[in-house]
Amino acid sequence: xxxxxxxxxxxxxxxxxxxxxxxxxxxxxxxxxxxxxxxxxxxxxxxxxxxxxxxxxxxxxxxxxxxxxxxxxxxxxxxxxxxxxxxxxxxxxxxxxxxxxxxxxxxxxxxxxxxxxxxxxxxxxxxxxxxxxxxxxxxxxxxxxxxxxxxxxxxxxxxxxxxxxxxxxxxxxxxxxxxxxxxxxxxxxxxxxxxxxxxxxxxxxxxxxxxxxxxxxxxxxxxxxxxxxxxxxxxxxxxxxxxxxxxxxxxxxxxxxxxxxxxxxxxxxxxxxxxxxxxxxxxxxxxxxxxxxxxxxxxxxxxxxxxxxxxxxxxxxxxxxxxxxxxxxxxxxxxxxxxxxxxxxxxxxxxxxxxxxxxxxxxxxxxxxxxxxxxxxxxxxxxxxxxxxxxxxxxxxxxxxxxxxxxxxxxxxxxxxxxxxxxxxxxxxxxxxxxxxxxxxxxxxxxxxxxxxxxxxxxxxxxxxxxxxxxxxxxxxxxxxxxxxxxxxxxxxxxxxxxxxxxxxxxxxxxxxxxxxxxxxxxxxxxxxxxxxxxxxxxxxxxxxxxxxxxxxxxxxxxxxxxxxxxxxxxxxxxxxxxxxxxxxxxxxxxxxxxxxxxxxxxxxxxxxxxxxxxxxxxxxxxxxxxxxxxxxxxxxxxxxxxxxxxxxxxxxxxxxxxxxxxxxxxxxxxxxxxxxxxxxxxxxxxxxxxxxxxxxxxxxxxxxxxxxxxxxxxxxxxxxxxxxxxxxxxxxxxxxxxxxxxxxxxxxxxxxx
Numbered sequence: 165x166x167x168x169x170x171x172x173x174x175x176x177x178x179x180x181x182x183x184x185x186x187x188x189x190x191x192x193x194x195x196x197x198x199x200x201x202x203x204x205x206x207x208x209x210x211x212x213x214x215x216x217x218x219x220x221x222x223x224x225x226x227x228x229x230x231x232x233x234x235x236x237x238x239x240x241x242x243x244x245x246x247x248x249x250x251x252x253x254x255x256x257x258x259x260x261x262x263x264x265x266x267x268x269x270x271x272x273x274x275x276x277x278x279x280x281x282x283x284x285x286x287x288x289x290x291x292x293x294x295x296x297x298x299x300x301x302x303x304x305x306x307x308x309x310x311x312x313x314x315x316x317x318x319x320x321x322x323x324x325x326x327x328x329x330x331x332x333x334x335x336x337x338x339x340x341x342x343x344x345x346x347x348x349x350x351x352x353x354x355x356x357x358x359x360x361x362x363x364x365x366x367x368x369x370x371x372x373x374x375x376x377x378x379x380x381x382x383x384x385x386x387x388x389x390x391x392x393x394x395x396x397x398x399x400x401x402x403x404x405x406x407x408x409x410x411x412x413x414x415x416x417x418x419x420x421x422x423x424x425x426x427x428x429x430x431x432x433x434x435x436x437x438x439x440x441x442x443x444x445x446x447x448x449x450x451x452x453x454x455x456x457x458x459x460x461x462x463x464x465x466x467x468x469x470x471x472x473x474x475x476x477x478x479x480x481x482x483x484x485x486x487x488x489x490x491x492x493x494x495x496x497x498x499x500x501x502x503x504x505x506x507x508x509x510x511x512x513x514x515x516x517x518x519x520x521x522x523x524x525x526x527x528x529x530x531x532x533x534x535x536x537x538x539x540x541x542x543x544x545x546x547x548x549x550x551x552x553x554x555x556x557x558x559x560x561x562x563x564x565x566x567x568x569x570x571x572x573x574x575x576x577x578x579x580x581x582x583x584x585x586x587x588x589x590x591x592x593x594x595x596x597x598x599x600x601x602x603x604x605x606x607x608x609x610x611x612x613x614x615x616x617x618x619x620x621x622x623x624x625x626x627x628x629x630x631x632x633x634x635x636x637x638x639x640x641x642x643x644x645x646x647x648x649x650x651x652x653x654x655x656x657x658x659x660x661x662x663x664x665x666x667x668x669x670x671x672x673x674x675x676x677x678x679x680x681x682x683x684x685x686x687x688x689x690x691x692x693x694x695x696x697x698x699x700x701x702x703x704x705x706x707x708x709x710x711x712x713x714x715x716x717x718x719x720x721x722x723x724x725x726x727x728x729x730x731x732x733x734x735x736x737x738x739x740x741x742x743x744x745x746x747x748x749x750x751x752x753x754x755x756x757x758x759x760x761x762x763x764x765x766x767x768x769x770x771x772x773x774x775x776x777x778x779x780x781x782x783x784x785x786x787x788x789x790x791x792x793x794x795x796x797x798x799x800x801x802x803x804x805x806x807x808x809x810x811x812x813x814x815x816x817x818x819x820x821x822x823x824x825x826x827x828x829x830x831x832x833x834x835x836x837x838x839x840x841x842x843x844x845x846x847x848x849x850x851x852x853x854x855x856x857x858x859x860x861x862x863x864x865x866x867x868x869x870x871x872x873x874x875x876x877x878x879x880x881x882x883x884x885x886x887x888x889x890x891x892x893x894x895x896x897x898x899x900x901x902x903x904x905x906x907x908x909x910x911x912x913x914x915x916x917x918x
Contacts, residue, residue, distance in 0.1 A: 225292055266370075285362060287359070303347060304346040307375070311340055327451070338362075476544065480536070550579060631662075690702055702727075779837070780887050788827035803867060804823075819831060852869050
């Protein structure tokens with residue numbers, strides 16, 4: 165019944181969301197949310213409210229009047245006999261005078277024994293006398309377990325077992341797989357004894373109901389639960405793969421990536437909770453590993469939701485909000501790994517409080533995007549509120565405030581379906597825009613081609629020389645601009661060969677290329693002679709001309725005077741070369757000190773404005789004087805040049821390398837904290853020490869380098885001079901401590917990775 169009701173809600177949501185977006189935005193939102201909330205309020209373990217369900221009293225549950233055939237299975241709830249800190253056999257349990265009566269299901273810390281509440285860690289024995297209808301009949305038990313370890317005995321015979329029950333943490337092995345067992349009853353009272361131990365979780369006790377029913381009812385109960393969960397897992401997994409593939413082929417759509425990760429996170433959580441289907445499929449996964457996976461996936465769901473929202477609406481969620489979410493998730497994950505399962509289980513409530521606070525912020529975010537009328541805002545609002553309501557209900561149920569837990573994943577399932585509509589809508593709109601732009605581009609190109617033909621018919625007004633030739637390359641028409649460009653009038657040029665305008669070798673080359681490709685030869689550089697003898701640098705374009713029957717009829721072409729542009733280009737190149745000379749070291753071609761100082765000041769200003777980090781590295785060749793003295797200054801120059809090349813191989817394109825003078829270099833690493841920079845230059849240092857830097861008469865020359873590093877981080881008050889001084893101090897310490905080292909200036913003066 166629950167399953168059919170749920171599917172009905174899902175299909176209703178899909179239809180209503182479509183209608184909402186298309187036509188009825190405002191009026192449908194409230195109705196849809198109200199319907200969904202009421203549907204989940206009414207969904208749960210369906211029980212007949214007209215019949216009072218029997219409960220155990222003083223350790224006895226009499227079900228002789230319970231009609232299993234008509235009313236179905238029943239939970240064995242009520243007062244069970246309970247003995248704390250003892251694991252008693254069925255015989256000793258009957259004889260024990262230490263038994264109390266405790267309501268089941270519940271946690272140990274809610275019991276009151278001998279004036280105090282038991283601790284969540286410990287072990288206990290529960291017992292119940294179960295009286296079934298008198299006739300011989302097969303029955304079955306279905307038990308989700310207690311979250312730790314238990315052993316269930318019936319009339320002294322072992323019936324169900326999960327994990328290993330023990331009296332200490334070292335002895336017990338937790339497990340949480342749902343189980344069922346079947347037995348034959350003759351109508352005699354059945355003595356149930358349940359041993360439970362817990363040393364790994366804050367919620368110790370008889371936490372879930374033990375159900376009894378006819379075998380077909382137990383099987384149907386288990387099968388329906390597995391079917392619903394498998395169906396949901398399938399949807400989550402397939403939707404995750406689908407959106408991941410969308411991202412793989414369209415890297416621009418980061419929302420698809422975050423949505424896929426959300427699907428996989430809920431897939432993991434559902435698979436290792438509820439019916440534990442993933443644990444059944446992979447039995448080698450331990451209880452502890454499943455615990456960590458459950459908590460860590462939960463911790464990272466809120467940051468993924470925030471990333472997803474920001475990928476859709478980057479202007480409406482500040483980046484600092486993402487940083488806070490990610491930092492909290494990382495801290496909680498690190499804590500549970502370091503603290504162990506028992507202490508870690510206490511952290512979940514604090515994180516759930518943070519989730520409720522985050523939901524409050526998201527509600528503000530949803531109001532904001534609706535107020536600004538962002539694209540798809542109404543659809544994402546509907547999906548988000550569904551998710552928020554179900555998540556809040558699940559959290560409050562885990563706090564024992566409500567009784568409808570484990571519905572958050574189904575809220576996310578609705579979220580998936582609604583978001584899929586939104587994402588599909590966005591993708592279809594994007595493709596529609598691409599198609600529209602393609603059509604517009606084709607129309608524009610067609611118009612330009614038509615315009616080109618039209619204007620070519622009126623080439624007399626062209627500044628460029630436009631000409632037509634016959635099949636023998638004789639000019640049969642030419643624009644009047646030939647007189648201005650070449651000094652020859654139209655009459656002077658007509659009936660002359662094209663080779664009279666420029667070299668026959670150049671023309672033959674262009675003509676051959678034109679015939680081979682069949683495509684126009686565009687903007688080929690040629691040199692023409694003016695009538696007065698001076699050179700003209702020009703660009704020639706040639707194309708085949710066809711008659712009305714499509715047969716070759718000659719050529720059509722244009723000549724563009726490119727002299728002024730070429731002259732300007734040469735002047736520009738000359739200026740660039742002068743600028744390059746002014747900015748670089750003439751020997752190594754690295755930047756010089758003046759240029760480095762200007763760039764470093766700008767980087768410091770940028771880092772202060774953006775809140776990013778950067779590092780400075782001063783590099784010095786060890787014993788470089790000995791190289792000059794032993795091999796000469798020419799070899800020393802070769803060493804400096806080759807060292808510059810090596811440095812460029814190990815730094816990024818955004819990093820700046822400059823020669824400060826002599827054998828000293830400095831490197832600027834933007835957006836690179838000190839430790840990261842130290843790792844980079846350590847690789848450079850190791851490579852230099854292994855490399856042959858030069859040769860002299862067959863002798864291999866090797867060198868080593870020492871490096872000092874300083875870094876600037878947000879909030880730091882250091883100026884450029886202070887950073888250079890710090891790097892120089894680090895360099896000095898590297899040389900004093902033996903050379904061939906890279907040292908970082910820091911709080912403890914220096915840190916060494918070498």
